[in-house]
Amino acid sequence: MPEHPSVAAEVDRLLAENERTFREAQLAADTVFAHYQLSQLLASHETPAALAGAVLEELMHLSGADGGALWIRDPRSERPVLAAQRGEQPRGLEEIPDDGSDPSALRVALDDGARQVGVLVVHRSAGVPLDPDGVRFLAHVRHELAVALRGAQLREALDLERSELQAVFEGASDAIVLVDEHRRVVRINGAAGALLGIPRASATGHPCEELFACHASRSSDPCRDGCPFAHVIATGEPISGHERTLGAGVPEPVHVVGSYALASRSAGGSTMAVAVFRDTTQVAHLQELRSGFIATVSHELRTPLALIKGYVDTLMEVELDPETVRGYLERIDETTERLAELVRQTLDVTQLAIGQLVMERTPIPLADLLGGAVADLRLRFPETAVWLEMDESMPVVEVDAGRIRQVLDNLLDNARKYGPPEGPVTVRGGVSDGTARVSVEDRGVGIPVDERDLVFEQFHRGRNVRESTLLGYGLGLSISRRIVEAHGGQLQVEPSRRRGTRMVMRLPIPKVGTAEGSAP
Amino acid sequence: MGHASLATGSHAAAADPTAVLLESPPLGAAEARAYLRRCVRIVGRHARALTRLDEALGDGDHGDNLLAGFSAVEDWLDADGAGEDDLSSLLRSAGAILIASVGGASGPLYGSAFMEAGFAARGLDEQTPRIAQLAALLEAAAAGLARRGHCRIGDKTIYDALAPATAALRAAVARGADEGTAIRETATAGARGMRDTTPLVARRGLAMRLGERSRGRRDPGAASCLLLVRALGTRREMPGGRGGA
Numbered sequence: 001m002p003e004h005p006s007v008a009a010e011v012d013r014l015l016a017e018n019e020r021t022f023r024e025a026q027l028a029a030d031t032v033f034a035h036y037q038l039s040q041l042l043a044s045h046e047t048p049a050a051l052a053g054a055v056l057e058e059l060m061h062l063s064g065a066d067g068g069a070l071w072i073r074d075p076r077s078e079r080p081v082l083a084a085q086r087g088e089q090p091r092g093l094e095e096i097p098d099d100g101s102d103p104s105a106l107r108v109a110l111d112d113g114a115r116q117v118g119v120l121v122v123h124r125s126a127g128v129p130l131d132p133d134g135v136r137f138l139a140h141v142r143h144e145l146a147v148a149l150r151g152a153q154l155r156e157a158l159d160l161e162r163s164e165l166q167a168v169f170e171g172a173s174d175a176i177v178l179v180d181e182h183r184r185v186v187r188i189n190g191a192a193g194a195l196l197g198i199p200r201a202s203a204t205g206h207p208c209e210e211l212f213a214c215h216a217s218r219s220s221d222p223c224r225d226g227c228p229f230a231h232v233i234a235t236g237e238p239i240s241g242h243e244r245t246l247g248a249g250v251p252e253p254v255h256v257v258g259s260y261a262l263a264s265r266s267a268g269g270s271t272m273a274v275a276v277f278r279d280t281t282q283v284a285h286l287q288e289l290r291s292g293f294i295a296t297v298s299h300e301l302r303t304p305l306a307l308i309k310g311y312v313d314t315l316m317e318v319e320l321d322p323e324t325v326r327g328y329l330e331r332i333d334e335t336t337e338r339l340a341e342l343v344r345q346t347l348d349v350t351q352l353a354i355g356q357l358v359m360e361r362t363p364i365p366l367a368d369l370l371g372g373a374v375a376d377l378r379l380r381f382p383e384t385a386v387w388l389e390m391d392e393s394m395p396v397v398e399v400d401a402g403r404i405r406q407v408l409d410n411l412l413d414n415a416r417k418y419g420p421p422e423g424p425v426t427v428r429g430g431v432s433d434g435t436a437r438v439s440v441e442d443r444g445v446g447i448p449v450d451e452r453d454l455v456f457e458q459f460h461r462g463r464n465v466r467e468s469t470l471l472g473y474g475l476g477l478s479i480s481r482r483i484v485e486a487h488g489g490q491l492q493v494e495p496s497r498r499r500g501t502r503m504v505m506r507l508p509i510p511k512v513g514t515a516e517g518s519a520p
Numbered sequence: 521m522g523h524a525s526l527a528t529g530s531h532a533a534a535a536d537p538t539a540v541l542l543e544s545p546p547l548g549a550a551e552a553r554a555y556l557r558r559c560v561r562i563v564g565r566h567a568r569a570l571t572r573l574d575e576a577l578g579d580g581d582h583g584d585n586l587l588a589g590f591s592a593v594e595d596w597l598d599a600d601g602a603g604e605d606d607l608s609s610l611l612r613s614a615g616a617i618l619i620a621s622v623g624g625a626s627g628p629l630y631g632s633a634f635m636e637a638g639f640a641a642r643g644l645d646e647q648t649p650r651i652a653q654l655a656a657l658l659e660a661a662a663a664g665l666a667r668r669g670h671c672r673i674g675d676k677t678i679y680d681a682l683a684p685a686t687a688a689l690r691a692a693v694a695r696g697a698d699e700g701t702a703i704r705e706t707a708t709a710g711a712r713g714m715r716d717t718t719p720l721v722a723r724r725g726l727a728m729r730l731g732e733r734s735r736g737r738r739d740p741g742a743a744s745c746l747l748l749v750r751a752l753g754t755r756r757e758m759p760g761g762r763g764g765a
Contacts, residue, residue, distance in 0.1 A: 026667075033628045033668050037725065040625065044729045054728040061670050061723070 042148035052083035063134030065122035103129035110146035181271040359400035367394040373408035385423035391430035419444035443500040573740035577727040589622030611638030636664025678741035685710035703753040710749040
C-alpha cells in the first residue's frame with residue numbers, strides 16, 4: 001500500500017531532525033573530549049616550556065593549523081618570551097587579527113582573569129581557513145590555558161627556589177636538624193649526619209633526644225627540663241647561642257653552639273622547628289691551646305728573666321771579685337741567648353698557628369744544605385763526632401733554604417743535646433722511594449715508643465728528659481714538622497737499631513734532574 | 521577454514537566450518553557478547569603489561585583502567601544486558617559503559633569506537649558475508665575513534681594499530697579470504713602497527729608532553745588495541761597462538 005505523502009514527509013523530517021541532533025551531540029562530545037585531553041595536558045605538571053609545546057601542538061591539531069607559536073610573559077622582565085613555535089611564522093604578531101576576521105590565522109590573548117599571561121597564535125598556510133570548531137574551542141579554553149601556564153611558571157619558580165634551598169641545606173657546613181611538633185626528626189643535612197656520626201636516612205623519625213643522646217648528658221629529664229626545641233615549639237621564641245655537648249658518653253663528644261627557631265606553623269596545626277649547630281670543638285681546643293701556650297710562654301720567659309734579674313741585682317749591690325763577676329755576666333749572656341731563642345721560636349709558632357709561614361722556595365742541592373749544617377755543628381761542638389754519609393747522587397730540592405736549614409739545625413742540635421757528648425751523631429742523605437731522605441741519629445736517651453707522635457706537639461717534652469737539666473721548650477720539633485709539611489714532606493721518628501733516636505725527614509724531589517753531591 | 525571465531529557464540533556448533541561464509545547467519549548479539557567476554561579475558565591477562573607501558577608514557581593506569589571498564593561490561597552482560605539480543609544496542613551499551621568506567625582518554629575513545637560500530641550495525645546488509653559485516657563495523661569503529669581523538673596514523677595512539685588492522689581486514693574481504701585468514705591478517709597488521717609506534721614521537725594524548733622523550737617506547741593504547749583486535753579471533757586462529765581468548 002502506497003505511503004501517504006504527508007506521512008513520508010513527516011518521516012523524512014524526523015529522520016533529518018534525528019540526524020541533526022545526533023551530529024550536534026557528536027560535536028558536543030568531541031568538544032568535551034578535546035577539553036578533557038587538553039585538561040590532562042594542563043594538569044601534567046610539566047615545565048612551562050614543555051607544557052607550551054604540548055598545548056600548542058594540541059590546539060594546532062584541533063584547529064587544523066599547520067603553524068603556531070605561544071609566547072609567555074616572563075614574570076621577572078614582564079616581557080613576552082617565545083615559549084614554543086611550530087612551523088613558519090608568516091607574519092608579525094601584531095598583524096594577525098584577534099577578532100576572527102582572518103579565517104586562516106588567529107591570535108588569542110591568554111589572560112587568567114587578573115593579567116595577560118601570554119599570547120597564542122595559530123595559522124594555516126595558503127589562506128586555507130582554520131577549523132571553525134577548533135577555533136571556537138581555542139577561544140573557549142584560553143582562560144584555562146592562561147591559568148595552567150601561570151601555574152606552571154609558579155611551579156617552576158617554586159622548584160627552582162626549592163632546589164636552591166636544598167643546595168644551601170645540603171651544602172651548609174653547619175649542622176641543620178629539622179623536627180616536628182613531637183620533636184621527631186624530619187630531616188638532617190649532611191653536616192649534621194657527619195657531626196652526629198649517623199647515616200642521614202636512619203635519623204628520620206627518631207625522637208631528637210635519641211639523636212643528641214640527651215639522656216647520657218644530663219641527670220634530669222632533658223625533654224622536660226630545658227629542651228630548647230620544646231621551648232621553641234611551645235613559645236615560638238627563637239633561641240640563639242645555646243651551648244651544649246652532643247654525643248655525651250662517646251669517646252669524642254662534640255661541643256656545639258646552636259640556634260633554634262620555628263621552621264613553620266601551618267594552619268592545620270603542624271609545627272616544625274629547626275636547629276642550626278656549629279661545631280665549636282676546634283674553637284674550644286684552640287682556645288685551650290692558646291691559654292696553655294700563653295701560660296707556658298709566660299712561665300718560660302719569667303724563669304730566665306728572674307735569673308737575669310737576680311744576677312743583675314747581685315752585681316749592682318754586692319762587691320764581687322772579677323772572676324765571679326765574669327761568671328755572672330757569662331750566665332746572663334747565656335740566659336739572654338736562651339730568651340732570644342725562646343722569643344724566636346714563639347714567633348715561629350705564632351706564624352705557623354695563623355698560617356702565615358712565608359716561604360721562598362728555590363732549587364738547591366740537598367747536599368749543600370746538609371753539608372753546611374753538619375759543618376756548623378762540627379765548628380760549634382768540636383768534641384762531638386758527627387758522621388755524614390751521602391749517596392753519590394744527591395737530589396736537588398726546591399725549598400726555602402733558610403727554613404730547611406732551620407729544621408736540620410734543630411735535628412742536629414737535638415741529636416747532640418740528647419746524645420752522649422762525644423757522639424756520634426750520624427747524618428745520612430739520599431733518595432728513597434722517590435723522595436729526598438735525610439736521617440739524623442744519635443745514641444742518646446731515645447724517645448719512649450708511646451711518645452713518638454707527641455714529641456711533635458707544642459711544648460711537649462719527653463718524660464725521660466722533662467726532669468733533666470737539658471734545656472728545651474718543646475717547640476723545635478713542632479716547628480720543624482710544620483715547616484717540612486709546608487714543603488709537602490714528612491718528619492717522623494723512626495725506630496733506631498741501637499739505643500737513641502732516629503729522626504727522618506722526607507722532601508719531595510722536583511721533576512728536574514739531580515745535582516752531584518758534595519763530599520763533606 | 522578453522523573454527524570460526526565469529527561463530528563462537530550461538531553459532532559455535534556449526535557442523536561444517538567450511539560453510540560458514542556461505543551459510544552462516546549475519547553477525548548478531550551472541551557473537552558480540554562472546555567477543556566482549558574474550559576482551560575481558562585478554563585485557564585481564566595483559567593488564568599489568570599495559571600499565572607498565574603506560575607508566576613510561578602516560579599516567580601508569582591504562583591496563584587497570586581498561587580492565588575495570590571491560591569488567592563493568594561483563595557485569596552488565598551478566599545482569600541487565602543478559603537479555604539484549606540486538607547487536608547495535610549491545611555494542612552501543614558496551615561503548616557507553618566503557619566511556620563511563622574507563623578512566624583516562626582511552627574510555628571515551630574505545631567507547632566511541634564501540635558506539636560507532638553499534639550505529640553502523642543498524643545498517644548492516646544481511647546478505648553480506650559475515651566477515652564483510654565485521655569489516656564494516658571495524659571501519660566505523662576506527663573512523664569514530666579517529667574523529668573523536670583527532671588522531672591520524674603516526675600520532676602514536678590506539679589508531680596506529682586500529683587503522684592498519686581495519687585496512688587489512690577490508691583487503692582480505694576484498695580478496696575473498698576466509699574468516700580465519702582474514703582475522704589472522706587483521707591481527708598481524710595490527711601488531712605491525714603497534715610495533716611501528718615505538719620510534720614515533722607522540723602527537724596526541726598525555727604522552728605529547730614528553731615530546732622527544734616519548735620516542736623509543738611502545739604506545740600503550742596501540743598495545744591494548746591490538747589485544748582487542750586479537751580478541752576477534754580465538755587463540756588457535758592467532759599468529760603464534762597467543763592471541764584471542
